[in-house]
Amino acid sequence: MDEVATKIVEILKKHMKEPRDDISLSTELQDLSIESLDLAMIVFDIEDSFGIEIPYNANEEVEDFKTVGSVVDKVRELIENKDGSTAAAGA
Amino acid sequence: MRNGNGTRRVVVTGMGAVTPIGLTVPELWEGVRQAKSGVSELGGFPLDDLKILIAAQIKNFDQKARLKHFQRDKIVIHADRYSWFAAAAADEAMRQSGLEIPVANPYRAACIVGSGAGGLVTYETAYRDLFIHNKRATHPLTLLRIIGSSASAHVGIEFGVKGPTFATCSACSTATHAIGLAFDYIRRDMVDVAIAGASESVINYGTMKAWQALHVLSPQGCFPFAKKRNGTVLGEGAGILVLEELEHAQKRGANILGELIGFGLTSDAKDMVNPGVEGPREAMRMALADAGLEPEKIDYLNAHGTATAINDKNETNAIKEVFGDHAYKLAISSTKSMHGHPLGAGGGIEATLCIKAMEENWVPPTTGLDEPDPDCDLDYVPNVGRDHDVTYTMSNSFAFGGLNTVLVFGPPPA
Numbered sequence: 477m478d479e480v481a482t483k484i485v486e487i488l489k490k491h492m493k494e495p496r497d498d499i500s501l502s503t504e505l506q507d508l509s510i511e512s513l514d515l516a517m518i519v520f521d522i523e524d525s526f527g528i529e530i531p532y533n534a535n536e537e538v539e540d541f542k543t544v545g546s547v548v549d550k551v552r553e554l555i556e557n558k559d560g561s562t563a564a565a566g567a
Numbered sequence: 568m569r570n571g572n573g574t575r576r577v578v579v580t581g582m583g584a585v586t587p588i589g590l591t592v593p594e595l596w597e598g599v600r601q602a603k604s605g606v607s608e609l610g611g612f613p614l615d616d617l618k619i620l621i622a623a624q625i626k627n628f629d630q631k632a633r634l635k636h637f638q639r640d641k642i643v644i645h646a647d648r649y650s651w652f653a654a655a656a657a658d659e660a661m662r663q664s665g666l667e668i669p670v671a672n673p674y675r676a677a678c679i680v681g682s683g684a685g686g687l688v689t690y691e692t693a694y695r696d697l698f699i700h701n702k703r704a705t706h707p708l709t710l711l712r713i714i715g716s717s718a719s720a721h722v723g724i725e726f727g728v729k730g731p732t733f734a735t736c737s738a739c740s741t742a743t744h745a746i747g748l749a750f751d752y753i754r755r756d757m758v759d760v761a762i763a764g765a766s767e768s769v770i771n772y773g774t775m776k777a778w779q780a781l782h783v784l785s786p787q788g789c790f791p792f793a794k795k796r797n798g799t800v801l802g803e804g805a806g807i808l809v810l811e812e813l814e815h816a817q818k819r820g821a822n823i824l825g826e827l828i829g830f831g832l833t834s835d836a837k838d839m840v841n842p843g844v845e846g847p848r849e850a851m852r853m854a855l856a857d858a859g860l861e862p863e864k865i866d867y868l869n870a871h872g873t874a875t876a877i878n879d880k881n882e883t884n885a886i887k888e889v890f891g892d893h894a895y896k897l898a899i900s901s902t903k904s905m906h907g908h909p910l911g912a913g914g915g916i917e918a919t920l921c922i923k924a925m926e927e928n929w930v931p932p933t934t935g936l937d938e939p940d941p942d943c944d945l946d947y948v949p950n951v952g953r954d955h956d957v958t959y960t961m962s963n964s965f966a967f968g969g970l971n972t973v974l975v976f977g978p979p980p981a
Contacts, residue, residue, distance in 0.1 A: 493641065511641075513642060513707075513708070513711075516707035516708075517645075517706075517707050517708065519707070520704065520706065520707045523703070523704070529703070
């Protein structure tokens, strides 16, 4: 796991009642017994850590939040977009 | 089991409190016995330009230790401090009551836990984040922490209460309104059990500035009924009772601590700040009439006694109008002299002290009463508590806006 993935797993563990050590990219979030309120806090923490904004609505089922890997992919994409737009703005 | 007037009887089977002089009811009682002062130097946040530098803050409350066994409410640890106090006090009261947790008959239980202001500390933190630190968002739990009914919801979730669950809000009468409403719900057969009281935790920079601007805080201390009194001292905490229908309690062999026998509630409809004489007087009369008790029967009165110039004088006059000659024989004290003024939570904490006074036949003192104000010439049990036969007690709560509430307690039914 790279830096982004490690950081995200750390954040997930922080919000779990009983943190586990066997979390991989294919782990489903629902298997971590993360509930909607936990997810709001996790999103908040991830946004803070990476300086990004995650489009997320608690009323919708979101594919991006299915597995740990999909969260990592989404965050990586948002970081790249952010860097891209910063670079564009700089050009 | 019904009263002469046909209503069901209501007893107290559990009590819980979190205060600056004791983090449980036994500790609070010990603090009162020792005439402890909860007032100390203000701290815990930047004081900047504040002029009032004292408060009765709770400084050693460990929410993680106190609430770690909570089973059903998974996020109470992430709640506002006012909800922690409520949860801790409710937990103490429920455990003392010996009721099943979660409650056995959830739709026949109520949870009325009020707060004068809700999560004010969270508000300030969120606004500092947004307006000063230019943060992009508030913490996701901000809303849930702030709302004034969150403490009642947290407590209701943990103890599995599915009947009437909400908060009361009437400034310094909040807890007393909550207890009075719960009393009424049990009497009219809506529920058999109720968790009722209030919690408050508002001491932060903004609150201190707001109170300072109203010029009713003392820079020195809380000295009710004393000549030197010059304002109240902000406090914080929670006071919660478990109320139960008499037969319901007897059937399960509960230890009955006392009976709630009267509730009076009026409004001055006159002034936002200055309390009247008439409104408090009528509330006390209403509570006595509700209890079917002659004024002479009251042995101990826990006064509202905020140590503001006008409250103590007007409360004294109202007591004289209700009790006549007995006003001079009655033991009266303001325990705010020790635990400070916990605003909405006051009536809950003071109700527990009334019941302890009956249990132990000992009346708490009014501390700091070296020289009484000539306008306040009753027996306020100055400085040291004393042995005193206590069969019936009254607890007064009079709030900003002229909102008056009074409870009357009697001994456990034989």
